[in-house]
Amino acid sequence: GDSVTQMEGPVTLSEEAFLTINCTYTATGYPSLFWYVQYPGEGLQLLLKATKADDKGSNKGFEATYRKETTSFHLEKGSVQVSDSAVYFCALSEDDYKLSFGAGTTVTVRA
Amino acid sequence: NAGVTQTPKFRILKIGQSMTLQCTQDMNHNYMYWYRQDPGMGLKLIYYSVGAGITDKGEVPNGYNVSRSTTEDFPLRLELAAPSQTSVYFCASSYSGLAVDNEQFFGPGTRLTVL
Numbered sequence: 001g002d003s004v005t006q007m008e009g010p011v012t013l014s015e016e017a018f019l020t021i022n023c024t025y026t027a028t029g030y031p032s033l034f035w036y037v038q039y040p041g042e043g044l045q046l047l048l049k050a051t052k053a054d055d056k057g058s059n060k061g062f063e064a065t066y067r068k069e070t071t072s073f074h075l076e077k078g079s080v081q082v083s084d085s086a087v088y089f090c091a092l093s094e095d096d097y098k099l100s101f102g103a104g105t106t107v108t109v110r111a
Numbered sequence: 112n113a114g115v116t117q118t119p120k121f122r123i124l125k126i127g128q129s130m131t132l133q134c135t136q137d138m139n140h141n142y143m144y145w146y147r148q149d150p151g152m153g154l155k156l157i158y159y160s161v162g163a164g165i166t167d168k169g170e171v172p173n174g175y176n177v178s179r180s181t182t183e184d185f186p187l188r189l190e191l192a193a194p195s196q197t198s199v200y201f202c203a204s205s206y207s208g209l210a211v212d213n214e215q216f217f218g219p220g221t222r223l224t225v226l
Contacts, residue, residue, distance in 0.1 A: 004153065032209065036217075043115065043201065043217030044154075089153065096208030097142070097161075098169065099215065101153030 002027045006090045006102035013080055013109050021075040021105045023064075023090035031092040033057075033066055033073040034099070038087040047075075047088070080109045112137050115218035117202050123224045124192045132187040132221050134202030142205045143185040144215065145169075145177065147198040154201060160185055161208075192225045199223070 007022040025031065032051045036044040048057030053068035064075045073090060090102040118133045136143065141162050146154040156169030160179040174196060176188040185204075189196060202218040209215070 041219065043219045044203075045217070046214045091153075093209045097144070097159050097167075098156050099154070099209070101155075103151055103153050 002031065002092055002094055002098075002100040004090050004092055004100055004102035006088075007105050008103075010106040010108060013107070015081060015109055015111055016079045017109075019075075019077045019080045019084070019107065021088055021090075021107070023073045023075065023102060025071050025073065025090075025092050027071075027092060027094055029094050030068075031094045033064070034091040034093070035062070035064055035073070035075050036089040036091060036101075038089065038104070040086070044089060080107075082109050082111050085109045114138065115202055115204055115216050117200075117218035117221050119221060120219070121222045123226060124189075125226060126192060126194065128192050129188070129190050130192070130223075132189070132200055132202075132223075134185045134187065134218060135183050136185075136202075136204040136216070137183065138204060138206070138216065139182065140204035140206050140216070141182070142208060142213075142215075143179065144203040144205075145175070145185070145187045146201045146203065147171065148201065148220075149198050157187065157200075189223075194225050197223060197225045 003026045034049045035047040037047045048059040050057040050066035056065045144159045145157040158177040160166045200221045203215040205213040205215045207213045
């Protein structure tokens with residue numbers, strides 16, 4: 001079945017540091033890939049997505065590229081801010097309803 | 112718009128008790144979902160609904176029931192609570208399905224402990 005494996009946390013960074021969160025997936029077909037973010041006390045929000053190989057999703061300075069050859073969708077940001085402190089979830093979908101999520105990576109950015 | 116709201120935020124149940132987790136959305140979305148998140152794990156789909164009167168099982172439906180009598184509300188019922196149902200429960204909604212490029216919007220979650 002479908003599964004998502006993402007980098008274990010927690011990750012602690014200083015402001016303006018480079019952030020990478022690794023995500024790899026297993027799927028039978030050609031899934032759509034997503035990154036969701038959960039800020040403290042809030043629900044999950046869609047951060048970015050990509051629907052086919054070599055697509056790059058981007059939002060709020062974050063980027064991720066759909067790499068079919070390595071079955072990966074790593075999240076990157078060049079210069080993080082304190083406001084980026086959150087839990088980040090990688091997810092995939094192969095049908096109309098079901099999102100398969102990774103375990104989440106907690107990121108803390110210190111001033 | 113309030114988006115997706117869930118009540119209660121926290122609840123402690125004794126083994127064998129029952130309760131209903133409430134979920135309401137004010138975005139006129141057709142699709143609604145219930146997920147659970149166990150510590151150190153990703154979210155897993157419990158049930159979903161594609162419209163009023165239509166529900167279907169997700170990945171982990173055992174021990175739960177749902178109903179969808181209106182577009183806005185999608186309550187999740189726990190009968191005979193068990194410690195294995197200790198989790199954080201998220202409700203979500205979307206206008207249509209993922210295949211047509213629709214985003215799922217999530218509520219803030221309900222933290223449930225069964226002792």
